[in-house]
Amino acid sequence: MLRREGLSGILLSLPSKIATDSFGAARVMVLENKLTGPLGMIPAEPNLVIRQMDESDLQRFREPESFLKERRIADFAARLKSGRRCFLALAAGRACGYGWLSRQTEIDARCGIEILPGEDEGYIYDGFVFPAFRRRGVYARLLFARLDWLQREGCQRVYSIVFSNNVPALNAHWQAGFRPYGQMSYSKIFNLRWRRKYALCPPGAGSQ
Template sequence: MNVREVLPTDHDAWLAMRSALWPHCTPERHVTEMRDYASRNGSFATFVAIQSGVEFCGFIEVSLRSSAEGCTSRPVGYVEGIFVWPAFRRQGVGRQLVTATQNWAASHGCVELASDCHADNEASIRFHRQLGFDIARQLIHFRRTISDATGNV
């Protein structure tokens, strides 16, 4: 297993993995974000895990944030997203991706690494806990539609 930063030639594989992780996003939005991340001058990185030099197993995106829930240092390395294809799960791929991210964040002056997931994503919570992440805070977001003065929506 080889973990390295994403290359321009990895575009299609990266896009396929992003689409599997975030299926609600359009391909156009993924491409726009990928292009944006590549232009952030070192404040964002993507790592891919590749088996036998050709088979993409997963990816992780990380950024430098000025703060994160539960963190006291600045900047903070922040896992924006991590994905491992089902066939490669529970084989240490995620751990290797997080290790690459941790090393990248440390090389940028970070002493903390943060992440998030939805409160009902038990697999992600278990994954994070197994890698030594502590739950900093649980947060539930609310929304409601605002009606006009007549009560119409």
């Protein structure tokens, strides 16, 4: 637990063993964006539309280039019903990618961090661009769209969690004004996950 209010004051780790279905090791970075001024703009991409997703869009994820498993689509439907929001990128009516945001309590299933946003905070997560549509700046545009929405809603601080080896995603976050807030590494063996290191490093506070 950190020594600050809201999410900047509470980032709780879950129990050290968390069910998963893979193995290996990974490290994630907790990133923070203090929305203190106008967001930079990215030049428009011809034929690319980014807007909020609704339930009628879920059928788009059954198309070959934008295919998701039915379990994943059902999860998206449940998120929308719970009040969580998603921005969808479309090219010629086809889903190129998506990115979720929330102002509710969330648990990052990858690394077991509980996120508890304060009244003026938000959390962005689960951003993805389908392979056929990459290298067009779709990910960054989805990122800026979510930040813009959160800023308009009065958020002054936004958090994101990114794998440390995901260079394109990190570069997009740097471009959008995010800065490192902390990091966590863990090992995964079969169906268990062991947290190896959990360090949050906000300015003016010691690592946990």
